[in-house]
Amino acid sequence: MKPTSSIRIGYGWDSHEFKRGIPLKIGGVTLEHPKGLGGHSDGDVLLHAITDALLGALAAPDIGSLFPPSDPQWKGADSTVFLKEALTRVRQAGYRIANLDSTLILSEPKIGPHTAAIRARISELVGIPGASIGIKAKTPEGMGTDNAAIAHVAVLLEEVERPAKPKISNNKTKSKKA
Numbered sequence: 001m002k003p004t005s006s007i008r009i010g011y012g013w014d015s016h017e018f019k020r021g022i023p024l025k026i027g028g029v030t031l032e033h034p035k036g037l038g039g040h041s042d043g044d045v046l047l048h049a050i051t052d053a054l055l056g057a058l059a060a061p062d063i064g065s066l067f068p069p070s071d072p073q074w075k076g077a078d079s080t081v082f083l084k085e086a087l088t089r090v091r092q093a094g095y096r097i098a099n100l101d102s103t104l105i106l107s108e109p110k111i112g113p114h115t116a117a118i119r120a121r122i123s124e125l126v127g128i129p130g131a132s133i134g135i136k137a138k139t140p141e142g143m144g145t146d147n148a149a150i151a152h153v154a155v156l157l158e159e160v161e162r163p164a165k166p167k168i169s170n171n172k173t174k175s176k177k178a
């Protein structure tokens with residue numbers, strides 16, 4: 001299905017539960033913390049939400065449909081694999097990312113000190129400048145989700161300009177129709 005608009009918005013949401021003794025990966029960065037995020041892959045809640053936002057913008061199947069948790073090949077998978085598939089689909093559809101914005105909701109660790117590293121890594125992964133990547137973090141006041149990390153992501157895609165048609169130097173020349 002070819003999108004018809006020159007801009008497309010996408011939205012993604014994900015959550016994972018904290019588990020002791022596994023590495024904590026957020027936005028492709030490993031953070032120092034006694035607990036990590038459980039899940040069939042590496043549990044990178046932010047990369048999953050970005051992936052789903054990109055897929056959603058294209059009205060493509062979501063991350064769970066493309067990479068089913070029931071498939072053993074995705075056990076412990078590096079989530080950049082999922083993101084790269086979504087980015088390939090964005091390119092193939094003739095779009096690029098204009099900007100993306102995210103909000104993380106987790107009680108700990110504090111994300112502030114890691115924002116620059118996460119932004120830099122996402123910039124590298126998705127190929128847009130850090131100035132076009134919003135990273136915000138909140139604590140889950142009153143939500144009762146202290147043992148989970150949640151990510152919300154919005155992305156804007158814009159159509160890539162197609163190469164200009166060759167200029168007609170002589171106005172008598174008409175393009176032939178096939």
Ligand SMILES: [Zn+2]
Nearest residue numbers: 014015045048
């Ligand atoms: Zn996930």
